[in-house]
Amino acid sequence: MKILLVTDQSVAIDGDKIIGSANFTDILKRLSVIGEMHLCIRDAKKNKKINQVLIDDISEYVDKKNITFIPKSQVWPSLSTLRILKRKISEADLVVGYIPSLNAEVSSMIAHKAGKKYFAMMVGCTWDGLWNQDWKRKVAATYRFFINKKVMREADYALYVTNSFLQHRYPTRAKRSLGLSDVVLEDNSDGILESRISKIRNKSIDSPIKIATTGTLNVIYKGQKYVLEALKYLRDKGSCNYEYYLIGGGDDRRLRKIVSDLGLEDIVKFVGKISHEEVFKLLDEMDIYIQPSLTEGLPRSLVEAMSRGLPCIGTTVGAIPELLESDYIIDKKASNQIVQKLKELSSREEQIRQATINFEEAKKYNCVRLDKIRTQFYEAIRGDFTDESSHR
16 A cells, blocks of 8 residues: 655655655654655755754655655645656545645545545645745735535544544544544653652752743744743743743844844853754753743643653633643733743742653653554554455
8 A cells, every 4th residue: 555645844865875854754654654755855955944953764654755845845746746646646546735734735626536545734824924924925825725624524534632622623524533643652651740840849049941942933923022022021020030042043133133133142142953852951951831832732841851851831722722821822922921921930849740740741652652643543444455355
C-alpha cells in the first residue's frame, strides 16, 4: 500500500542519508504503520528560509526514490507543481495532507477527483495563522479558511492535534477521526518535578528570573514582542530582575530592533536554533515559560515546558486553554496581563503550585500512551483498505 504525504516540511539528502527534523521523523515513523511512504516535500538545501533543525536520519522510513521535491505554494500551486501532484496522487493508494499547507489542501481536491482516499492531518488554524501576519496574508486568510473547512469536511480520515478547538472550527464528516496531540514526551519521571521544586526553593532572591519562549523569530504571530513590552514596563517601574531567552530560528532582525528600541539588550538572549535535546536542557535552567502566540494549534513547545515542571503563561488562542489553568491564560497582545502574571509568579509557593499542576497535565502527553492510541487509529485505516481489497 502506497502512502503519499504532501507537506511543507523539509528534508535534505546527504549521500545515502535523508535528514529531517525530529518532529518529521515522528510523523513518518507513525504513518509507516499504514504502508510504504512517498513524499511531496520541500528541499531544505534550496530554501534558505527553512528554520527546522535537520538532524535525524529518516532513511529507515522512506526511500530516496520515493521523494519528490516541490516548492511551497503561496497563492496557488504552479502548473508544474500541479502536474507533479496529479502524477504522484495517481500512483498512491492513500493521500495524506499535513495541513495547513496550500499544496496539501489542493492535493485533497486532486485526490477526490481521482477517486483516491484522503487523510487530513490538521496541526493548526489557517485563519489565525494568516490573519495575524501582514496585509497580504490577511487578504488570503478568508479564502484559505474556507478551503480548509472544505478539506476537513470532505476528508475520508481526519486527525486533529487538539481535543476540541480545531474540531469545532473545521468539522469533519470523515469515516474515522481522532483528536490527539503530536507532542513527543519520553521522560515523565517524578524526579523532574522534584528537581524543579528544589530549584524554586533554593533559588537566590538576587538571581535573575529566567523566562523563555520557543518559536520562530521571523513571524509576528509568535508574539514575543508583547513579552518584551511587559519587560520594558517592569524595568521602567524598577522591578525587572528578569532575563528573557528567545529560542528558535528565523531572521531575528525585527525582534532585535524591538529589543534595541526598548533598551533591553542586556536582558534578552537570542538563543537561535538548537536541537530538541538542547531545548530540554535549556528549559531546565529556566524559571517561567511564556507562550504569547497570536495563533496556535496545540503548541508542542508549551507542553514540553510543562513537562519540565515550568510555571507557564499562555494566550487564549488555539488549544492553549486546554493545557493551562485558567488563571494563567491571558488575552493575546496583552502586555499588561503578562506583567500581572509575572508578578503573581514572584511567589515561590505559587511557582511550586503551577509547576506541579503543569507537570501533572503534561503526563497526559506521554508518547507511550499517545502512540498506542494513534497506532490503533492508523491500523484501523490500513484495515479499511485491506477490507476493500478482499471484497474486490
